[in-house]
Amino acid sequence: MDSPLLRIDGLTKAYPGVIANDQVSFDIGRGEIHALLGENGAGKSTLVKMIYGLVKPDTGTMTLDDKPFAPTKPSEARSNGVAMVFQHFSLFDALSVAENVALGMETPPALRDLARQIRDVSEAYGLPLDPSRTVGTLSAGERQRVEIIRCLLQDPRLLIMDEPTSVLTPQEVDILFETLHKLQAEGTSILYISHKLEEIRTLCDHATILRLGKNVGTCTPRETTARAMAELMVGSSFASPVARDTEKGAVLLEARALSLPAPGAFGTPLRDISFSVQAGEVLGLGGVAGNGQDELLDTLTGERSAPKGTLFLKGHDISQTGPVYRRNEGLLTGPEERLGHAAAPNMSLTENAVLTAAQRKGLMANGFISWPKARSFAEEVIAQFDVRTPGASTAARALSGGNLQKFVVGREIAQAPDVLVLNQPTWGVDAAAAAFIRQAILDVAARGGAVVVISQDLDELMEVSDRFGALNEGRLSKIRPVAELNIEQIGLMMGGAEDMEDAHA
Ligand SMILES: Nc1ncnc2c1ncn2[C@@H]1O[C@H](COP(=O)(O)OP(=O)(O)OP(=O)(O)O)[C@@H](O)[C@H]1O
Numbered sequence: 001m002d003s004p005l006l007r008i009d010g011l012t013k014a015y016p017g018v019i020a021n022d023q024v025s026f027d028i029g030r031g032e033i034h035a036l037l038g039e040n041g042a043g044k045s046t047l048v049k050m051i052y053g054l055v056k057p058d059t060g061t062m063t064l065d066d067k068p069f070a071p072t073k074p075s076e077a078r079s080n081g082v083a084m085v086f087q088h089f090s091l092f093d094a095l096s097v098a099e100n101v102a103l104g105m106e107t108p109p110a111l112r113d114l115a116r117q118i119r120d121v122s123e124a125y126g127l128p129l130d131p132s133r134t135v136g137t138l139s140a141g142e143r144q145r146v147e148i149i150r151c152l153l154q155d156p157r158l159l160i161m162d163e164p165t166s167v168l169t170p171q172e173v174d175i176l177f178e179t180l181h182k183l184q185a186e187g188t189s190i191l192y193i194s195h196k197l198e199e200i201r202t203l204c205d206h207a208t209i210l211r212l213g214k215n216v217g218t219c220t221p222r223e224t225t226a227r228a229m230a231e232l233m234v235g236s237s238f239a240s241p242v243a244r245d246t247e248k249g250a251v252l253l254e255a256r257a258l259s260l261p262a263p264g265a266f267g268t269p270l271r272d273i274s275f276s277v278q279a280g281e282v283l284g285l286g287g288v289a290g291n292g293q294d295e296l297l298d299t300l301t302g303e304r305s306a307p308k309g310t311l312f313l314k315g316h317d318i319s320q321t322g323p324v325y326r327r328n329e330g331l332l333t334g335p336e337e338r339l340g341h342a343a344a345p346n347m348s349l350t351e352n353a354v355l356t357a358a359q360r361k362g363l364m365a366n367g368f369i370s371w372p373k374a375r376s377f378a379e380e381v382i383a384q385f386d387v388r389t390p391g392a393s394t395a396a397r398a399l400s401g402g403n404l405q406k407f408v409v410g411r412e413i414a415q416a417p418d419v420l421v422l423n424q425p426t427w428g429v430d431a432a433a434a435a436f437i438r439q440a441i442l443d444v445a446a447r448g449g450a451v452v453v454i455s456q457d458l459d460e461l462m463e464v465s466d467r468f469g470a471l472n473e474g475r476l477s478k479i480r481p482v483a484e485l486n487i488e489q490i491g492l493m494m495g496g497a498e499d500m501e502d503a504h505a
Pocket residue numbers: 015016018019020038039040041042043044045046047388389397398399400401402403428
């Protein structure tokens with residue numbers, strides 16, 4: 001039998017208070033698509049960072065192509081044929097595709113030659129992309145293609161992908177999987193991190209499961225159910241969210257013909273958006289990223305003000321009020337970007353709790369912060385939402401992505417909002433934690449709150465929403481009860497073509 005492409009042997013990496021990887025060993029075969037699974041904080045990112053030369057293991061070894069492999073920086077990993085597509089893209093909006101690709105290369109060729117190479121790779125692997133386009137005008141899926149093509153130009157033997165489908169439409173996912181199969185057929189190995197277990201079942205040959213930093217088992221995804229994989233990750237079974245049949249009450253949040261110009265050269269204008277959400281109700285807003293979701297959220301939080309008479313909270317015009325006023329009145333929000341927007345990376349969880357909960361939870365007295373109260377509120381969120389961290393004094397940036405997400409969503413829900421607006425509430429969150437967050441959303445509604453969930457995860461929206469609308473180029477489709485919708489209609493609504501469907505009806 002062929003020796004594996006990469007052998008990982010006893011890798012260990014400890015951070016203060018936590019062993020992120022504990023004696024992890026496994027092999028990645030040649031031409032194999034290998035999934036790396038694990039709940040939030042299990043140690044997946046730490047492991048791939050060691051393979052990519054971003055983090056140095058405390059102990060353990062790696063062998064690539066039968067030779068010792070211990071990269072001390074990413075360029076060393078790249079020159080050995082290891083490439084990585086990160087969850088967050090590092091692209092410059094104002095530059096073209098080709099210019100962005102050139103920036104990531106050690107010795108870039110002339111721009112014209114590079115453009116030709118990009119075209120060739122993009123055709124060969126079925127990833128349509130025009131090298132002269134300005135990156136700021138690209139969709140999230142197209143931006144990801146820039147990153148993938150950047151990797152493919154290096155002719156990688158191992159391609160690492162960290163949650164690549166969270167920004168893609170179902171159609172874009174199909175295109176990506178075709179590309180990955182093509183690479184596999186050419187002998188490239190792929191290490192694939194994802195929380196989307198059904199996708200893993202379609203795509204991956206083998207899976208390694210990490211729990212609390214240890215390799216706790218392997219499985220063949222095609223022969224294992226998604227639920228069984230989730231339970232392997234968690235080490236126990238977990239409950240699926242259940243909606244209560246909630247009595248609907250007064251309209252708590254309403255948008256009336258809300259229009260706003262795009263906030264910058266690459267933003268999306270909001271065009272004539274109207275919706276209302278009642279007490280006890282969850283409104284789901286779907287759509288491909290970049291169709292006005294962030295702009296709508298910023299307008300609802302009060303970070304941008306809206307024209308008079310377009311936004312109402314419990315019947316009062318809040319169009320021109322700021323974030324603090326809205327929070328005090330019971331409208332709480334959770335933006336998509338957890339580091340930087342929802343949480344300050346270098347501040348502790350206690351300090352981050354104060355950022356949005358100071359007034360509502362009475363954490364201030366006479367203009368001073370009460371630190372004991374702030375700490376106990378942060379600890380309450382940590383306990384209630386099972387945030388895995390050594391404690392409330394840990395800096396936000398030291399948490400794994402999913403655990404920080406649980407903290408920022410939990411921080412808002414624990415303040416008992418009257419109206420809760422969340423953008424991508426379970427982004428990067430493992431199956432068990434996602435079920436927990438969705439249940440918490442349903443509980444807010446059951447308590448008489450009104451909830452708006454903006455998400456690209458259609459399954460999520462179908463699970464939690466009473467009614468559904470889709471954003472397309474800053475326009476909101478007609479809003480419909482979820483119980484009446486099928487996936488085809490949702491696709492049409494997301495594409496902005498629902499009228500066509502009406503015409504056929
Ligand atoms: N720079 C760091 N400093 C301190 N602790 C860290 C650091 N990076 C990671 N950790 C800790 O190591 C553990 C493993 O984190 P890691 O990011 O590898 O998990 P993950 O499986 O990728 O999680 P997720 O699915 O949430 O992204 C976590 O407990 C995390 O808090």
